Amino acid sequence: MLAKVKVAFPGVPDGLVHPRNFEVGDTVEGNLAAVAIENDWADEVSVIEDSGAGSRPDADLEKMTVDQLKAHAAALALDLGAATKKADIVAVIAAASKPSE
Secondary structure (H helix, E strand, O other), X not given: OEEEEOOOXXXXXOOOOOOEEEOOOOEEEHHHXXXXXXXXXXXXXXXXXXXXXXXXXXXXXXXXOHHHHHHHHHHOOOOOOOOOOHHHXXXXXXXXXXXXX
């Protein structure tokens, strides 16, 4: 489950132990998304939305930490293989989210 934040709130992303502040426009997923939707802090979305003209679809991925990226990949059931560096993990997730031609 994915949700787009509409009211700022603190929370702990799935699979992590340290809380962070989520701001309006951020995307949350998993159990945190369910809690945010239930409390009317976020609206459910089906995919991470593009933030406008000229932006890259993986721009939200670039803002995530390595731990957040790993949790995101796990939520998408993606095998990261040998990818351990942020750029490599972003590349795997971005490649998996591109539509097949």
